[in-house]
Amino acid sequence: MAITSSAKKANRVAARKHIFNIRRKNVLHDTTKALTKAVAAGDKAGAASLLPAAYQAVDKAQKRGVIKANTAARKKSRLARLVRPS
Numbered sequence: 001m002a003i004t005s006s007a008k009k010a011n012r013v014a015a016r017k018h019i020f021n022i023r024r025k026n027v028l029h030d031t032t033k034a035l036t037k038a039v040a041a042g043d044k045a046g047a048a049s050l051l052p053a054a055y056q057a058v059d060k061a062q063k064r065g066v067i068k069a070n071t072a073a074r075k076k077s078r079l080a081r082l083v084r085p086s
Contacts, residue, residue, distance in 0.1 A: 021065075025066055028066070032058075034054075035051065035083070047083045054079050055076055055079070
């Protein structure tokens with residue numbers, strides 16, 4: 001339990017940031033899942049149209065520190081590989 005006022009404030013700030021981080025991670029998960037479902041359904045054109053939104057979600061999560069830079073690069077690479085015409 002936080003005792004000093006600065007520690008209490010740090011707890012409040014951390015709780016607020018936690019909510020934003022969870023929200024950013026959920027957006028990332030939802031966009032990548034929608035893209036993978038489109039690919040699994042055989043809708044390559046639909047998946048290609050979802051790719052920019054997925055890239056944006058990955059980039060924002062990386063910018064905010066939710067995921068690391070290498071993780072973001074790996075996710076973007078795998079998403080592009082899914083959409084790439086065979």
